[in-house]
Amino acid sequence: MNYGKKGLITMLAAMTALTVSLSACSGGNQAEEPTNSPAAGTGNVEEPKDGKIVSSPLTLxxxxxxxxxxxxxxxxxxxxxxxxxxxxxxxxxxxxxxxxxxxxxxxxxxxxxxxxxxxxxxxxxxxxxxxxxxxxxxxxxxxxxxxxxxxxxxxxxxxxxxxxxxxxxxxxxxxxxxxxxxxxxxxLRTYFGLGIRKDWLDKLGLQIPTTIDEWHTVLKALKEGDPNGNGKADEIPLLIKKDTMLNFSNVFLNAWGITSQFYLKDGKVAYGTTQPEFKEFLETMRNWYAEGLIDRDYAATDDKQKDAKWTGGLLAASELAVGGGIGKYMTAMSEKDPDFNLVGAPYPTLKKGDKPVLGQITxxxxxxxxxxxxxxxxxxxxxxxxxxxxxxxxxxxxxxxxxxxxxxxxxxxxxxxxxxxxxxxxxxxxxxxxxxxxxxxxxxxxxxxxxxxxxxxxxxxxxxxxxxDVENGDWLPTLSLTNDESARLAAIMTDVTTYRDEMFDRFVMGVEPIDNFDTFVKTIEGMGIQEAIDIQQAAYERYLKR
CATH class of the missing domain: 3.40.190.10 (Periplasmic binding protein-like II)
Structure with missing residues (x-):
């Protein structure tokens, strides 16, 4: 930021309204005396006469x-x-x-x-x-x-x-x-969300969806309505990238008021993947996939393939960054298809009129x-x-x-x-x-x-x-972990995350029956997820006392 007098005052005033809603990170809390003091390791410093930091050349x-x-x-x-x-x-x-x-x-x-x-x-x-x-x-x-x-x-x-x-x-x-x-x-802290072809919605007489039910209606219409006008049923209504959905932007899953990671539930740390709402989310994604509303190749689509689907006039909606998504594709398509209009859609809710929760925020x-x-x-x-x-x-x-x-x-x-x-x-x-x-x-x-x-x-x-325009109060702030906590949490979550990601595809693609969700939860519990929750809870309580 600009730290001129007016800029600094503006920045300071704005900061009083900040809501600290951050994703959990590793750290530590073991107190030790600093091994270096300001008098140590500073070299021989002469006061420069030209405003520079050093009076003779220094390379770092x-x-x-x-x-x-x-x-x-x-x-x-x-x-x-x-x-x-x-x-x-x-x-x-x-x-x-x-x-x-x-x-x-x-x-x-x-x-x-x-x-x-x-x-x-x-x-x-x-x-x-x-x-x-x-x-x-x-x-x-x-x-x-x-x-x-x-x-x-x-x-x-x-x-x-x-x-x-x-x-x-x-x-x-x-x-x-x-x-x-x-x-x-x-x-500066939000730059990611859902994007959708507004020109295709207009062509089919549809509004930007705001709820999960509206998304289902819109995606079905985009699949069946030939919005690209080539006479082929080649449109891909929705591309989801699993790693983005489960680990970063929380699109769609947020509608159930949870994340796939650690978050705050009634002021206490919880793990979203084992919540009953995660089963409802998986069931919805499974149904959409079975209906052909989700790209059949979502699990194998990389960034270059995603680019090709957007610029090839095939894709109707996906998760996007504001610069490397909306800006990139709008610029790329400006001459190829002047009608191309890609806009941001709200983080969805289950009930019409509810304020979205747990969107992307860094x-x-x-x-x-x-x-x-x-x-x-x-x-x-x-x-x-x-x-x-x-x-x-x-x-x-x-x-x-x-x-x-x-x-x-x-x-x-x-x-x-x-x-x-x-x-x-x-x-x-x-x-x-x-x-x-x-x-x-x-x-x-x-x-x-x-x-x-x-x-x-x-x-x-x-x-x-x-x-x-999202209520993000239930994201965990940045936490500090002790070395032992960090090592134990990493050991637990490496196994949990690998298993979760594998089972996500199996549930969505219909390989694993949704009825096996309880077994899925028990398996994660057996991997030590409660110990991981306890570690995060202890770190959160320390954070509150900073």
């Missing part, structure tokens, strides 16, 4: 995931203009190290077991056993509280002004293990952050360098890039240029912007004004408004 090593689909010429983060400008401002050069694409977790685990670490590791720390606390307790990374207080005025002010944010980035014992990537504004802090390792010999300089991104100048750089190139100020609003919004080389918004800024993730505060331009189409703006 920094481990972070690769850039993915970057623009030509962008090979590492050092090719991004925001990092180049940061080096000029601070005098600190960063040597970036990244794992091989597709091998991220394996290579991260190898790095953790090596005992030799780069100066900074930017990662989703829930991947570490015991989370950020586990990494601190094992001596991989250092607690940052004292360093932040002494050397990070921008982040210090943010946390002091926003105790609700500090609660999320702290462990149960009050330690902070990383400079966090923050989605502080509610507008945490303010989801464990992704830049941690300083125990190998770092320049902690003071590193903290100051990281804190630069939380100030106004750094925030503008990493959210918007370079003024006059990637954005221009118009009436006080940082407006992306045509090079970003209408790239002459045909680059997508994210790819074009990635040459200058990296607002998609990193140790800083994501700015709402980035997302407002990322979702520039009316269909995207309306979808976000629709998907955000």
């Amino acid at each position: 090593t920094y481990y972070v995931q690769g850039l993915g689909s970057a623009a030509p010429g962008i090979k590492t983060q050092n090719d991004i203009a925001a990092y180049q400008e940061t080096e000029k401002k601070t005098g600190i050069h960063i040597e970036f190290q990244s794992p091989t694409t597709g091998q991220e977790k394996n290579q991260f685990n190898l790095l953790m077991s090596s005992g030799s670490y780069p100066d900074v590791i930017e990662w989703g720390w829930n991947d570490y056993p015991g989370g950020g606390v586990g990494a601190m307790n094992s001596g991989v990374i250092v607690p940052l509280n004292d360093y932040i207080d002494k050397y990070a005025p921008n982040l210090s002010k943010l946390l002091a002004d926003h105790p609700e944010i500090k609660k999320e980035v702290s462990t149960d014992d009050g330690r902070i293990y990383a400079f966090p990537f923050l989605r502080a504004d509610p507008y 945490p303010i802090f989801n464990s992704v952050g830049a941690a300083i390792t125990s190998s770092n010999k320049h902690i003071e300089e590193t903290v100051k360098w990281l804190d630069f991104k939380y100030g106004e100048e750094g925030s503008m750089l990493f959210n918007f890039g370079i003024e006059g190139k990637s954005y221009e100020m118009k009436d006080g609003f940082p407006t992306y240029t045509d090079e970003i919004m209408k790239n002459p080389d045909g680059m997508a918004f994210a790819t074009a912007l990635g040459q200058y800024a990296i607002p998609f993730g990193g140790p800083f505060v994501q700015d709402k004004r980035y997302q407002e331009q990322n979702v520039s189409l009316p269909q995207q703006k309306e979808a976000l408004s629709t998907w955000m």
